[in-house]
Amino acid sequence: MQVYSKEYYKIMLVNKAAYGQSYSLYEGGYRVKEVVIIGGGASGLVAAIVAARRGAKVCLLERLSRVGKKILVTGNGRCNITNTQLKANCYHTSSEVYPIMGPIERFGYEETKTFFEELGIAFLVEGQKVYPCSEQATSVLDVLRMEAERLQVEILTDVKVTDLFYKKDGWQIVGEQGQTYASKKVIVATGGMANASLGCDGTGYNLLKRLGHQITPTFPILVHMLSSSPYCKMMMGTKVKADVKIEVEGKVMREDYGEVLFTEDGLSGPPIFQLSRIASRAKLEKQSAKVVIDLFKDISYDEMISLLYERIARHPERSIEELFIGLLHKRIIVPVLKAATIVQIGRPCENLEYDEIARIATTLKGFTFPVEGTRGYKYAQVTAGGVKIDEVDLSTMGSLKAKDLYITGEVLDVDGDCGGYNLQWAWSTGFIAGESVSRNGVKA
Ligand SMILES: Cc1cc2nc3c(=O)[nH]c(=O)nc-3n(C[C@H](O)[C@H](O)[C@H](O)COP(=O)(O)OP(=O)(O)OC[C@H]3O[C@@H](n4cnc5c(N)ncnc54)[C@H](O)[C@@H]3O)c2cc1C
Structure with a gap:
């Protein structure tokens, strides 16, 4: 006869009270859910698919009413899925010495292409940027969702995880309404804080902080810059192709070329997004920043x-x-x-x-514009900073602070430039975590 622990019955009772049904920890003598993934975004979905393909019983908990909401808005609805040139200088972290390219080298452009082609997504390459041939972000989400369903990944939506702790023989995962889930391994794939309406409010940082992880200062990136220059408002709605430099404390930090859009309160457009990381960091460190626009880059x-x-x-x-x-x-x-x-x-x-x-x-x-900051997380595409990267084994995405805990995607202190690099980080880390959780002891 199967003997259940006291804890098991407690979990059953809590869940029954919360949802009128119980969540089975055991079935037929085996743990039903070897793996619980917190967060059904880009990295969580890939991790779920990879783990389930390798035989793991996976449950994915998503706080919104559907998974992958953020994927739908990526690339202005076209989903810039990856980049053909995944170079190290396009990725950033606050750790000065830790090599962060491991996951990208392991699951890079070719592997991502194969993964998505097998799911039915043909790639469309524009310059270095890659989109699905349909030019619809929804098709990327559709194929991920269909594959997760085919593999019988259990997807529970409207579950916001508020606590996570290890007890004797496994993880206890607590939802906002007090319901508890149990699993042997957990992947935290909760994203950052950018665009909270798409599900990410930074709760992942709190979960991981309580487990001993350090969170490096976070700041919004790939976002409009704010400028007090009166000329922004005068030129509002106008776009110019220009070379753009950002200076911090009088020193040129980075340069980019592209279409700048003047707005009522500042500057926008691809080169501004690309340089916004520096503006945001300058604000965090209380340094003065300005943007210098060369309207005629080809002549002296x-x-x-x-x-x-x-x-x-x-x-x-x-x-x-x-x-x-x-x-x-x-x-x-x-x-x-x-x-x-x-x-x-x-x-x-x-x-x-x-x-x-x-x-x-x-x-x-x-043409010079003082920059006082950015429009913040609400409008940002990505969060820089996060879980300290040297507290994670990048060959497995396993936490070095807690057993059987894995961390993927934007919640980590790694961010990429505009151009498909951030989704690639999510795909790569999700893939590696999915493999790692199913490496040992999972019954196929
Ligand atoms: C407008 C916009 C456009 C973008 N365009 C691009 C692009 O074209 N190319 C590119 O490379 N990148 C783009 N990005 C960035 C990219 O979408 C993210 O970097 C990527 O989705 C991060 O993946 P993730 O899995 O770490 O987190 P997310 O995809 O953000 O997923 C995290 C999931 O976790 C859920 N969650 C959070 N907390 C909890 C909790 N406590 N309990 C349960 N669930 C929780 C959230 O609801 C969410 O579904 C864009 C971002 C935005 C906002």
């Missing part, structure tokens, strides 16, 4: 001066404002002239002094 300052003189020579009768029609977007002409402190812009351009032309050229080559 001297060439800019010559260009302006040529235009003046061709149309000396035009006003200073009119001089720039056809060269600059109309909405940015006045802000550029104001930033260059040019007055009386209605006068003929032939009246411009050399000093004034030099100031205009300086502004066109380096």
Whole structure:
């Protein structure tokens, strides 16, 4: 006869009270759930599939009413699933020495391609960025969900896990309503804090902190920057292709090229998102930051001066404002002239002094915006910082603080640039954890 522990009956009672049904810890003498995964996002779903394919009985707990909600909004609904160039300098962590590329080297571009192709997703490569051929994020979620269902992964939604502790022979996982689940191994795949409406409010950090993990300072990244410059509002809605540098305490930290969008309260667009990590970190460390926009990256300052003189020579009768029609977007002409402190812009351009032309050229080559921070987690795509990476064995994603505990995805102190790198981190770490939990002692 199967003998159940006192704890087992307690769990049954708690669950019965919470849900009117019990959650079986044992069935036919075997543990039903070898593995519980907390968080049904990108990394949790991949971990569930990999573990279940290897014979593990998997239960996935998701706090929202459906899994993978965040996947649906990735890549503006197209899902930038990965990148063909998964280079180390596209990944970041606050640990200066710990090598973080292990999971990406183990389950990289080719492995990800094979994994998704087997699920039915054909890859579409645009530059280095990769999307599903359907260009619909929903198809990525659909195939993950269908595969999890085929493998009989038990998916319990509307379960927010609030506590997690180890007791004698396994993990106890406690939901918000007091219901308890038990398993031999646990994967925490709860994501970061970016975009809380998509499920991530940072509870994962608390769960892991209580188990002895350190959480490095977190900050929102891949997000709009806030600027007090009055010119942002004046140019609101305008997009310009430009070279963008970010300076912190007067030092250029990074540069990117692309389309910048001016907004009511600051700056947006791909290069701004890419540099926002530095702006966000500067804010955290109370350092001053500014963005410098070069509107004519292909010509030098001297060439800019010559260009302006040529235009003046061709149309000396035009006003200073009119001089720039056809060269600059109309909405940015006045802000550029104001930033260059040019007055009386209605006068003929032939009246411009050399000093004034030099100031205009300086502004066109380096339109400067102080940056006071970012729009924060609510609008961010990703959270930087998180579970200290040297407390995790990256060859298994196993915690070095607690037995049979695995940690994947964005909850860890690793983040990637814009371009498919963050989902790749989630796929890679999810895959490795899925393999690890099913490596030993799982009955197929
Ligand atoms: C708007 C937007 C666009 C993006 N676009 C891209 C892109 O195109 N390419 C790219 O590479 N990256 C993109 N990202 C980032 C990428 O989506 C994430 O880095 C990735 O999803 C992280 O995977 P994860 O599994 O760690 O966490 P998530 O996918 O966030 O999943 C975590 C899951 O855990 C659940 N959860 C949290 N706490 C609990 C709890 N206590 N109990 C139970 N469940 C819990 C959440 O509800 C969520 O479903 C984007 C992000 C956003 C917000």
